[in-house]
Amino acid sequence: MMKTFSSVLLVSLLFSYCSAADFCVGDIKSALTPSGYPCKPAAKVSVDDFVFSGLGVAGNTTSIINAAVTPAFVEQFPGLNGLGISLARLDLAPNGVIPMHTHPAANEVLVVVQGSIVGGFVSSASKVYLKTLKKGDTMIFPKGLLHFQINARGINSIALVSFSDPEPGLQLTDFAFFANDLPTELVAKTTFLDPKTIKALKGVLGGTN
Amino acid sequence: MMKTFSSVLLVSLLFSYCSAADFCVGDIKSALTPSGYPCKPAAKVSVDDFVFSGLGVAGNTTSIINAAVTPAFVEQFPGLNGLGISLARLDLAPNGVIPMHTHPAANEVLVVVQGSIVGGFVSSASKVYLKTLKKGDTMIFPKGLLHFQINARGINSIALVSFSDPEPGLQLTDFAFFANDLPTELVAKTTFLDPKTIKALKGVLGGTN
Amino acid sequence: MMKTFSSVLLVSLLFSYCSAADFCVGDIKSALTPSGYPCKPAAKVSVDDFVFSGLGVAGNTTSIINAAVTPAFVEQFPGLNGLGISLARLDLAPNGVIPMHTHPAANEVLVVVQGSIVGGFVSSASKVYLKTLKKGDTMIFPKGLLHFQINARGINSIALVSFSDPEPGLQLTDFAFFANDLPTELVAKTTFLDPKTIKALKGVLGGTN
Amino acid sequence: MMKTFSSVLLVSLLFSYCSAADFCVGDIKSALTPSGYPCKPAAKVSVDDFVFSGLGVAGNTTSIINAAVTPAFVEQFPGLNGLGISLARLDLAPNGVIPMHTHPAANEVLVVVQGSIVGGFVSSASKVYLKTLKKGDTMIFPKGLLHFQINARGINSIALVSFSDPEPGLQLTDFAFFANDLPTELVAKTTFLDPKTIKALKGVLGGTN
Amino acid sequence: MMKTFSSVLLVSLLFSYCSAADFCVGDIKSALTPSGYPCKPAAKVSVDDFVFSGLGVAGNTTSIINAAVTPAFVEQFPGLNGLGISLARLDLAPNGVIPMHTHPAANEVLVVVQGSIVGGFVSSASKVYLKTLKKGDTMIFPKGLLHFQINARGINSIALVSFSDPEPGLQLTDFAFFANDLPTELVAKTTFLDPKTIKALKGVLGGTN
Amino acid sequence: MMKTFSSVLLVSLLFSYCSAADFCVGDIKSALTPSGYPCKPAAKVSVDDFVFSGLGVAGNTTSIINAAVTPAFVEQFPGLNGLGISLARLDLAPNGVIPMHTHPAANEVLVVVQGSIVGGFVSSASKVYLKTLKKGDTMIFPKGLLHFQINARGINSIALVSFSDPEPGLQLTDFAFFANDLPTELVAKTTFLDPKTIKALKGVLGGTN
Structure with missing residues (x-):
């Protein structure tokens, strides 16, 4: 059913023309462009460019907000470059608050992984969308709208958040x-x-x- | 050099297959989609769908902010539907202020048409970009960042602003x-x-x- | 410092022209368009449209793959419509396998929430990217490329995955x-x-x- | 190695949540949106929605231009809806000319399938790009730029052209x-x-x- | 209510990871990419990168068309890089004409700032859309379609035009x-x-x- | 009716500001970005950057699949950079098969130019779309879905395929x-x-x- 191995090599050769841009791991030392960072040469890309361990470490919640944001944006995780997605981890100690802020460039979806969190956002029409979320609940915070997260039950709480852009941005109103x-x-x-x-x-x- | 008129009609016919979607005037009574409103049937579109006179009228500046925003967004000017652009007029009486706000969905470019205006925005890194603009000056306010405009010299001032989306949104922080x-x-x-x-x-x- | 309340109402009125399309909760009974579902009327949208509890429930892993995928795509969670993002939960029992598959329309980012998982994908150039992930580790699976996940340590494992599209699609090669x-x-x-x-x-x- | 058939059905069921929008065959009788036509219900889609025979038929070249354009745009071939691509066939009799025109919405790539064709376009800087193409040659005509095709050798010539949009548009300057x-x-x-x-x-x- | 200042610094530090790409001022001496120019380093960006004074100066209308176009495209105003928008100023002396032309890459919206202007465009279906505009009127010229502007009343007229791309292009048919x-x-x-x-x-x- | 030639030069000068990015021929030796390669300087671009002859040459079909794919992707034809389109030629000898594969980044449209071909693809819902195509027939293969082409009648067959991206990618399942x-x-x-x-x-x- 099969021809010789050398003819297989030929197929391989024919298709090797088609080496596609399957991904574009960011060379974050080069100048950014409006579409993201230039790509690291494919030959230098290994599986480690696609793996990030930073979200496994609890953030330091000893600040005035009793909370921490640990981003996995393109600068921390260059494999996300050009992929239209990024992540972050929220840690909220018993009185933890992520104060009013916006992400100018991305929609956010939050999943409560531990504890309980009150999430809220305000629309352009100044309407409030507010919910107490328990473990496993997911909540959407649309792009550019003011929103916040607060520890709901006085126990350490953790959330994983996903963004629709590798560089969502973060503007804290108070700052x-x-x-x-x-x-x-x-x-x-x-x-x-x-x-x-x-x-x-x-x-x-x-x-x- | 030319064949008969009937053969011209044939050309016309051949190309009539190709009636393109040159534009998509919004049928704003239909349900919005993520890409904008459904298009009004081409046969019902006239030049008046592409002309808007609202920006020629001064806004009412007798409110507490002594200023007015007159939008030409897709709801006011359905011809903009799907075109990636919209406009507004700002009127600032002598003490006029457009308070801190963001446009969640669009970059803004402002041109001072009369008087003088102080424009300012704050980046995600909390850096302030502030400038006193005279007539004819243009200033950029990037998408989703907090910004404001203030009358600079105590005379009635007017600006035309352009947005990179037919529905830029507007969230006033105080509201x-x-x-x-x-x-x-x-x-x-x-x-x-x-x-x-x-x-x-x-x-x-x-x-x- | 403030004028009367009625002038506040005027500001409110002026800005109410600007009611933006902050979001577009999908009316999933209407016909889909290439950009997503038509939007539910804003007046009928409540916070519950932005909250989903399905990812808090363990999937049924008693099938031949000893694993389950619980999607939070636009059909399950219409608030994601038009937002460029969606989620899913993976449950892998001790011998659990998510077999070789692709998502034709989205990049994927996986976070191990419990246990340990082997993730792998193959590039267009047939190169293998393979990693054993522990709790808290994140791994990228680029759009359209063949990939799989396998329980790594024989204990019940859970992952949260995020996609760069509200409808990532899923094509299992064997199916x-x-x-x-x-x-x-x-x-x-x-x-x-x-x-x-x-x-x-x-x-x-x-x-x- | 395998469990029972009923557990297979369970897998099938689990994944059936994930029925993706793999395609969006256009329901061209419904109102267009900026992203294309609403999708025909998936249940009514058959292979015939993805097959078109119109490009196999020679166009009528008896008009004043001795040439014909046979489009396979979204209106003729609704399967292209939302896919970012369309096609056309050009027939040029011995004196055939496709006169100066633009495609407002698409880049064009032409392949000569029979005969020989002179292709030309003019850039914004008024520079001329002109080439005599033989069978098998490909030429790019960038979006929105004036261009033309002429029979080069006095023999019936045919080209296949591809566009980067399902509705490229066509504006003939003379018309x-x-x-x-x-x-x-x-x-x-x-x-x-x-x-x-x-x-x-x-x-x-x-x-x- | 507040902790000490040093814990504030910690918050500041935590969020400093999140320094977003709020904007991408173009480094126009570097090679262009399909998404625009590489970004100037954020540290070198000042408010002057977001301000442009060129539109405040009348164009020279002593040419054969008695008119002038003063662009504020990305090459003149690098702050627009990647923002999906640009501007220009039109000056039309009493017999001024902006001859038939297209913008291959952008929709255009014109506002008459002084005088009166006749605007016209022709659709792919060769239908004419023609209007005499007075001061304050706005008119849309869809992407890639032939259009023109003419002084309407024999007095010096000025218009501000906005485009849906930082590089709209301009192809004058006669040229x-x-x-x-x-x-x-x-x-x-x-x-x-x-x-x-x-x-x-x-x-x-x-x-x- | 005309002024002097020198005033023409002035017009020319005025519009020369507006030298647009009509195209972006790829400098494929520079680092790729998520939007494509940096552009070759316009001054070095000639018509030859827009012409490619490789599709006029029959592929070598003596391999085990008795078929060949000749790509005109951005690496072979840098003029396609940033244009959202590319091409390929398929040659199928009498027993020729293009085995099961996907294009992770592009929709495909195939036109049979010679002979007869069976085309087939499988949707996410595992439904099969299968058709025997004769010369002149066109078939769509949606992005990311498994598909194949087979010689249908035992005679040498040729197809031209167009893709909705300059780098469609190609992943052969067996490889x-x-x-x-x-x-x-x-x-x-x-x-x-x-x-x-x-x-x-x-x-x-x-x-x-």
């Missing part, structure tokens, strides 16, 4: 308002907060002006 | 935090603002809880 | 070859398997011809 | 200028052609005004 | 036909214009052959 | 299973084939382990 040199007067004018409140939070978060 | 039923306790936990400030702003913006 | 009416002769010619092997597997998997 | 009611004065002002020439071509091509 | 070395015989065959007309226009526009 | 070092035990577990069959095919196709 945007109070952790930089945006003049207090401009913050006041554009947020309706009073200067005293602003200056207090700038003090806490390291902002100036 | 998301204070103009709905998100419980004060949750706002406090996720923004670090104190309950008194929150309740005051809820009072002003019509929020409850 | 494609042996679980339908594709004539044995054609299977033989196109796979180099002998008719006896094919007929045996057709027998097991319910194929005919 | 756009002279085969409608665009006033002669406006054509003159916007093309620098003199009114006499314009009126003559309007006469030939059926234009008015 | 494509008459301002290069495309042989007169080929122009005649593919446009139905007579050689004398072609040679005259080649003379005016600098074409040869 | 993925048997032409590498994937351990026989893992192949057995994940395909239900018995080790003896696997070792025999590994022997023929050059696999080990």
